[in-house]
Amino acid sequence: MKFALGLLALAVPLLAQETATSPPPAASPVPAGEPWLTGSIDFGYRFTSTGGNTDVYNSVVNLHQGPRLFGLDFSIIDPHKRLFDRLDVRAYNWGGDPYNTVRVDASKRGIYDFHFDYRDIAYFNFLPSYADPLLGTGLVLDENSYFSRRRMSDFTLDLLPGHRIIPFFAYGRDSGDGTGITTFVSDINEYPVADHSYDKTDNYRGGVRLEFNRFHATLEQGGTTLRNDQQVYDSTVNYGNNYQPYFGQTLFLSNLAQAYGIRGDSIYTKALFTANPFPWVDLYGQFLYSQPETSVNYTQANTGNFVLQQELLFYTGEEALSFSSAKQPHTSGNVGFEVRPLKRLRILESFTTDRMHTAAGGLFTDILLQPASAAQTLPTELASLLAVNYSQNQIDALVDVTRKLTLHGGYRYVWGDAQTGNLLVAGPGQESSELRQRVGIGGVNFRMNDKLSANLDVEGAATSHAYFRTSLYNYQRVRARARYQVTPTLSLQATFSLLNNQNPTPGINYDFLSHQNSLSVSWLASKRVNILGEYTRSTLRSDIGYLEPETLQPGQISFYRDNAHSANALVDVALPGYAGLKPRLAFGGSLFISSGSRPTRFYQPLARLSVPLYKYVAWNSEWRYYGYGEPFYLYEGFRAQIVQTGLRLSR
Amino acid sequence: MLWPPLLRFKRRFPAAFPPPPIGAAAAIFFCWPLAAQTPPPTAPVFVGSEACGTCHEDIYNAFQKNPHKLVDTQARRGWEAKACESCHGPGGKHVESAAKEDILNPARLPAAQVDRTCLKCHLNQPTHVGRIQNSHARNEVSCTACHAIHRNGPNGLVPRKLAAINEQCASCHTAVWAQFQRTYRHRLPEGGMSCVDCHNPHGSILRANLQTYAADEPGCFRCHGDKRGPFTFEHAPVRFEGCGACHEPHGSANPHMLTRAEVRYMCLECHSNLPVAPGPIKNPPALGGVPPSFHDLFSPQFQNCTVCHVKIHGSYVNQELLR
Numbered sequence: 001m002k003f004a005l006g007l008l009a010l011a012v013p014l015l016a017q018e019t020a021t022s023p024p025p026a027a028s029p030v031p032a033g034e035p036w037l038t039g040s041i042d043f044g045y046r047f048t049s050t051g052g053n054t055d056v057y058n059s060v061v062n063l064h065q066g067p068r069l070f071g072l073d074f075s076i077i078d079p080h081k082r083l084f085d086r087l088d089v090r091a092y093n094w095g096g097d098p099y100n101t102v103r104v105d106a107s108k109r110g111i112y113d114f115h116f117d118y119r120d121i122a123y124f125n126f127l128p129s130y131a132d133p134l135l136g137t138g139l140v141l142d143e144n145s146y147f148s149r150r151r152m153s154d155f156t157l158d159l160l161p162g163h164r165i166i167p168f169f170a171y172g173r174d175s176g177d178g179t180g181i182t183t184f185v186s187d188i189n190e191y192p193v194a195d196h197s198y199d200k201t202d203n204y205r206g207g208v209r210l211e212f213n214r215f216h217a218t219l220e221q222g223g224t225t226l227r228n229d230q231q232v233y234d235s236t237v238n239y240g241n242n243y244q245p246y247f248g249q250t251l252f253l254s255n256l257a258q259a260y261g262i263r264g265d266s267i268y269t270k271a272l273f274t275a276n277p278f279p280w281v282d283l284y285g286q287f288l289y290s291q292p293e294t295s296v297n298y299t300q301a302n303t304g305n306f307v308l309q310q311e312l313l314f315y316t317g318e319e320a321l322s323f324s325s326a327k328q329p330h331t332s333g334n335v336g337f338e339v340r341p342l343k344r345l346r347i348l349e350s351f352t353t354d355r356m357h358t359a360a361g362g363l364f365t366d367i368l369l370q371p372a373s374a375a376q377t378l379p380t381e382l383a384s385l386l387a388v389n390y391s392q393n394q395i396d397a398l399v400d401v402t403r404k405l406t407l408h409g410g411y412r413y414v415w416g417d418a419q420t421g422n423l424l425v426a427g428p429g430q431e432s433s434e435l436r437q438r439v440g441i442g443g444v445n446f447r448m449n450d451k452l453s454a455n456l457d458v459e460g461a462a463t464s465h466a467y468f469r470t471s472l473y474n475y476q477r478v479r480a481r482a483r484y485q486v487t488p489t490l491s492l493q494a495t496f497s498l499l500n501n502q503n504p505t506p507g508i509n510y511d512f513l514s515h516q517n518s519l520s521v522s523w524l525a526s527k528r529v530n531i532l533g534e535y536t537r538s539t540l541r542s543d544i545g546y547l548e549p550e551t552l553q554p555g556q557i558s559f560y561r562d563n564a565h566s567a568n569a570l571v572d573v574a575l576p577g578y579a580g581l582k583p584r585l586a587f588g589g590s591l592f593i594s595s596g597s598r599p600t601r602f603y604q605p606l607a608r609l610s611v612p613l614y615k616y617v618a619w620n621s622e623w624r625y626y627g628y629g630e631p632f633y634l635y636e637g638f639r640a641q642i643v644q645t646g647l648r649l650s651r
Numbered sequence: 652m653l654w655p656p657l658l659r660f661k662r663r664f665p666a667a668f669p670p671p672p673i674g675a676a677a678a679i680f681f682c683w684p685l686a687a688q689t690p691p692p693t694a695p696v697f698v699g700s701e702a703c704g705t706c707h708e709d710i711y712n713a714f715q716k717n718p719h720k721l722v723d724t725q726a727r728r729g730w731e732a733k734a735c736e737s738c739h740g741p742g743g744k745h746v747e748s749a750a751k752e753d754i755l756n757p758a759r760l761p762a763a764q765v766d767r768t769c770l771k772c773h774l775n776q777p778t779h780v781g782r783i784q785n786s787h788a789r790n791e792v793s794c795t796a797c798h799a800i801h802r803n804g805p806n807g808l809v810p811r812k813l814a815a816i817n818e819q820c821a822s823c824h825t826a827v828w829a830q831f832q833r834t835y836r837h838r839l840p841e842g843g844m845s846c847v848d849c850h851n852p853h854g855s856i857l858r859a860n861l862q863t864y865a866a867d868e869p870g871c872f873r874c875h876g877d878k879r880g881p882f883t884f885e886h887a888p889v890r891f892e893g894c895g896a897c898h899e900p901h902g903s904a905n906p907h908m909l910t911r912a913e914v915r916y917m918c919l920e921c922h923s924n925l926p927v928a929p930g931p932i933k934n935p936p937a938l939g940g941v942p943p944s945f946h947d948l949f950s951p952q953f954q955n956c957t958v959c960h961v962k963i964h965g966s967y968v969n970q971e972l973l974r
Contacts, residue, residue, distance in 0.1 A: 060834055060835070073812075088811075090811070090812060092813070092842055093841075093842060093843070098838075098841075098843075099838050099841050099842060099843030101813060101842070101843060103811070105811075119843065119844075121838060121843050121844075125907075127906040127907075129906060130906040130907060130914070130955065131914075131955040131957060131958045132951065132955070133950075133951050133952040133953075133954070133955065133958050134951065134952075135951045143958050144955075144957055144958065144961065150874060152873065152874055163725075163727060172873075174873060174874060174876045175876075176876070176877065182961050183958055183959060183961055184974075185959045185961070185973045185974060190958060190959050197877070199876055199877040200876075201876035201879070203865065209776075209777060211775055211776060212775060213775065214775065215775055216774075216775035216776055216777065218777040218780070220866075222865060222866070224865055226876065226879070228876075228877055241952050241958075242952065258974070260967065260968075262967060264879075266865060268865045268866035268867075269866065270866050272777050272780040273780070274774055274775050274776070274777075274779060274780055275775065276774055276775070282770070282774060284779075284780055284781075284782060284783045285780075286780050286781070286856060288856065288863070288866040288867035289866060289867070290865050290866040290867055290868060292865070292868075292879065292880065292881055293881070294880060294881055294882070294967070296883065296967040296968070298967065298968050300974075322967075322968050324883040324967060324968070325883075326880065326881040326882060326883050326967075327881065328880065328881035330866075330867055330868070331867075332856055332866075332867035334781075334783075334784065334856050336783035336784070337783070338783065346763060348783060348788075348789065349783075350783045350784055352784070352856060354856075354867070356890060358880075358881045358882075358885055358890070360881065360882070360883040360884070361883075362883055364968065382883055382884075382970075384883060384884050384885070384970070386885045386887060386890060388890060388891055394784075396789055398763065398789075398791075400761055400763065403761060406761060406762075406763070406791055408789070408790075408791075410789075418887070418891060418938070420885070420887045420938065422884075422970050431938050431940070433937065433938050443790065445762070445790070445791040447761070450758075450759070455790065455791065457790060466937065467887075467888075467891050467892070467937065467938050468888060468891070468892065468896070468921050468937050468938055468939060469920060469921050469923065469924075469936075469937040469939060470896075470920055470921060471892065471937075481823070493822075493823075493825065495825055495826055497826060505936045505937075506936075507924070507925050507936060508936060508937065516826040516829075517826075518825040518826045518829060520822075520825045534825050534828075534829070536825060536826050536829035538826065538829070544920050545923070546916070546919040546920055546923035547919070547923040547924075547925070547941065547942060548948065549919070549942035549943060549944055549945075549946035549947075549948060549953075550944060550945075550946065550947055550948065551944075552926060552941065552942075552944055554923075554925065558911075558916045558919065558920050560910075560911050560912065560916065562904065564833075564904070566829035566830075566832045566833075568828070568829070568832065590832045591832070592829075592832045592833050592834070592904075594833075594904050597911070597912040597913075598904045598905055598912035600833075600834060600904040602832070602833065602834050604832070628834060
C-alpha cells in the first residue's frame with residue numbers, strides 16, 4: 001500500500017507536467033466526468049419444466065435448463081482516440097440458448113466505421129401434423145423433420161479518408177448444417193431415411209460511395225460462392241410408407257447412399273444514384289445486376305426391391321448419376337423523381353423493371369439392376385427454362401390541402417410475362433403467362449393537432465392477366481390508422497386493414513377476404529405504474545375451386561378460415577424502495593386464440609422482478625409459461641414453466 | 652423548362668415557386684452548400700448553439716454525444732457552431748421573444764416538410780436511394796417518426812438492439828406484431844432477429860420494403876442460402892411471387908409458417924387448372940398445371956405433398972421436385 005502511494009506521489013506531478021507541456025487534446029465528444037466504460041452484464045441460471053410433446057416444444061420454444069449469459073452490453077469511449085473513438089458490443093442469449101447474437105460497432109472519426117454482426121440460430125423441427133403419411137396406422141412421426149443450426153456473420157468496413165469519397169469493403173458468411181429425416185422416393189413407394197446437409201455461402205463485396213451536396217453515387221461489385229452438400233443414407237431394411245404387396249412382391253429398401261454436391265458462384269453489380277439538381281426536384285436511380293450459377297454432381301446407389309410402375313418392371317438395384325448446371329442472369333432497375341412544382345404539391349414518379357432468366361441443362365443417367373437379366377440404362381437429358389419480365393410504373397401526387405390535411409392519389413400499372421417449363425417436353429411441360437394490372441391509389445392524412453392524427457390508404461386493382469390462381473387479381477386494399485393522445489399519460493392507437501381479392505375467372509373463382517383490427521393503449525397510470533396493452537382481431541376467409549386429383553373433376557372448393565384473437569399486455573410497477581434503490585415488478589404476456597381451419601391456443605404469460613442490491617448490482621428473476629394446444633392434433637400440445645434468475649451488473 | 656400549364660400558373664402566382672437557381676446550375680451543382688442556395692430576403696440572425704443551450708440545457712447537454720454534433724464541428728457542412736439552427740432555422744428572433752411561434756419546430760410540421768429538413772443533408776446518401784418506392788415516404792411517415800433527433804444517442808438516433816428495433820416498429824405495426832404471437836414465426840420475439848433484418852425502412856426496389864441480397868435478390872436468401880439456386884428445375888412461384896406465395900413470414904398457426912393448414916390444399920389451390928388439349932399452351936388462365944390423377948387424397952400418404960416432393964423450393968435433379 002505504501003509502495004502504491006509512493007508511486008502515485010511520483011506519478012501525479014509527472015502526469016501534471018506532461019499535461020502542461022503537451023498540446024491541447026482534440027475536443028472530446030464526451031462531457032467531462034463521463035466514464036470510459038459503460039454497460040451491463042446479465043447472467044444467471046434457467047430452470048425449465050416441460051410436459052406434453054417435447055418435440056413440438058423444441059420446435060416452437062426450445063429453451064432449456066442451465067447457466068446462461070442473458071445479455072452483455074457495453075460501450076467503450078477512448079478519450080485518446082487511439083484505435084477507436086467508440087466501441088459498442090452487444091451480445092445476447094449465450095450459453096446454450098438457440099438464439100445467440102453478437103454485434104460489434106467501432107468507429108474512428110475520419111478513419112473508419114466497422115460493424116460486425118453474428119447470429120447462431122438453432123432450428124429444431126419435428127411436427128407430426130405436418131408430414132405424417134402413416135397417421136392412419138396410429139404412428140405419430142414427421143418425415144420432413146430436421147435439427148439444424150444456421151450461422152450468419154457480416155463484416156462491414158467503411159474507410160473514411162475523405163468526406164466525399166468513401167471506399168467500403170464487406171464480407172458475409174451464411175452457413176447451416178444439420179441432420180434430419182427426409183424421404184427417398186422410388187416410384188410408388190417412399191422411404192423415410194436419414195439426412196445430413198451442409199451449406200455455406202460466402203459473400204464478398206466492395207465499392208465506393210461518392211457523396212456530394214448535389215448528388216450521390218454508389219458503385220459496388222460483389223460476388224458469392226456456394227457450397228451445398230447433402231447426404232441421404234440408410235442401411236436397414238426399410239419397407240417405406242407403401243407396405244402393401246404390389247403384384248405379390250414386397251417393396252423395400254435395404255441400402256441407400258445418395259449425395260448432392262452443389263457448387264455455385266455469382267457476381268453482382270450495384271449502381272445507385274440520387275441527386276437534387278434543383279431545390280424542387282429529387283432524382284433517384286438504381287441499376288442492379290446479378291448472375292448466380294450452380295453446377296451439380298448427383299450420385300445415388302440403392303438396393304432392395306423396387307418397381308417401375310409404368311413398365312411393371314421389378315428391379316433390385318439402382319445407380320443414378322446426374323450432372324447439371326444452371327445460370328440465372330437477373331437485371332433490375334429503377335428510376336424515379338420527386339418534383340415539387342408548387343409549394344403544396346409533390347409528384348412522385350417511379351419506373352421499375354426486373355428481368356430474370358434461368359436456363360439449365362444436364363444429363364441424368366439411371367441404371368436399373370435386375371437379378372436375372374442385363375442392366376437397363378435410362379439416360380435422360382435435362383433442359384429447363386424459367387423467364388420472367390416484370391415492369392411497373394407508378395405516379396403519385398400528394399397535396400397539402402391545409403397544414404392539417406394531406407390528400408394522396410396515384411396510379412400504378414404493372415405488366416409482365418413469364419415462361420416456364422422443361423424444354424424437352426412439349427405441351428403441358430411448357431407454360432407461359434402474362435401479367436396486366438391497373439391499380440388506383442388514394443389516401444388521406446389528417447393531423448388535427450398534436451394529440452390526434454389519422455390516415456387512410458386505399459388501393460383498388462383491376463387485373464386482366466395474373467400468373468397464378470391465388471395471385472392478387474381484382475383486389476381492394478384498405479389501411480387506416482388513428483392515434484389519440486387522450487391525456488399526457490394516456491394514448492390510444494387503432495388500426496384497421498382489409499384485403500379483398502377476387503378472381504372470377506371460370507375454373508378459378510377465387511374469393512379471399514382478410515381483415516385485421518387492432519387497438520393499443522399506453523397508459524402511465526401513476527408515477528409507479530405503466531401499462532401497455534394491445535389487442536388484435538383478425539379474420540381470413542379464402543374459397544377457391546380445385547380439381548380432385550383422382551377424378552380431375554372441377555367443383556371442389558378449398559376452404560380456409562382463420563379467426564384469431566391476439567393480445568399483449570405488460571404492467572410495469574415500481575415497488576416501494578429502500579436506501580434509494582427501487583425494485584420493479586413487471587407482469588403480463590401474450591395470448592393467441594384462433595378458430596377455423598387450424599384452431600390453436602398459445603399462451604405466454606410472464607412476470608419479472610428486478611431487485612437492486614447495490615448501486616450497480618441488481619437481482620433479476622423471471623417466470624414464463626408456455627401453453628400450447630390444438631383440438632385437431634391433441635398429441636402436439638405442450639406446456640412449459642421456465643424460471644430464470646441471475647444478477648445484472650452495470651456501470 | 653416547365654410544363655406549359657405550370658408555366659402559366661407560375662406567371663400568375665409567382666410566389667408559389669421558389670427561385671430556381673438555374674442560371675448558376677452548372678457552377679453550383681457539385682459543391683455549393685445547400686445553406687447558400689436560397690438567401691432569404693431579410694438577413695436572418697443566427698445566434699449559435701451555445702445560445703440555445705442557455706435555455707434548453709437538457710437538450711443541449713444530451714446533444715453533445717449526439718451524432719448530429721458533427722454539424723456543430725465540421726465547417727464543410729456550413730453550419731459550424733449552429734447545429735440547432737440547421738434544423739430549427741435562425742434563432743435570433745426567438746432568443747429575443749422566447750415565443751415558440753418565432754422558431755421552427757419540426758415536430759409540428761407536416762411530415763413532408765420534416766423530411767425536407769432532414770433530406771437537406773441526407774438525401775444524397777445510399778440509404779435513401781429506394782425512397783421513391785418507400786411506403787413510409789408515400790404515406791407521410793416522417794424521418795422523426797423513427798429517429799429521435801435530440802436523443803442522447805450512444806448508438807445513434809434509432810434503437811440498435813434487436814428487441815428495441817422490434818418494439819419501435821411494433822408501436823405502429825401492431826397487427827403485424829400480433830402475428831408474431833402465433834406459434835410458428837421467425838424468431839423476433841425471442842430476440843434472434845429484428846424487423847430490419849428483412850425490411851429496409853428507407854425503401855427498397857422490392858415489394859414491402861424487403862431487403863435485397865447480392866444486388867437484386869430477396870433478402871430471404873441472406874439466411875436461407877440453400878434455397879437460392881438457381882435450380883435445374885425451378886418452382887416458379889418462388890421466383891415470380893417470392894416466399895410469401897406459400898409462407899406467412901410474420902407468423903402463422905400452421906407448421907412451417909404456411910398460409911394453409913394442410914399442405915395438400917395449398918398445393919392444389921394452384922395445381923388445379925383444367926386439362927387442355929396437347930400442344931403448346933399460350934396464356935392459360937394461370938400457371939400451375941393439372942394434378943396427376945393417381946393421387947388418392949383419402950390416403951395420408953398423399954395428403955402431405957412434400958413427403959414425396961421434398962425439393963419443393965427447386966430441384967437440381969428431378970422435374971417433379973422428388974429428389
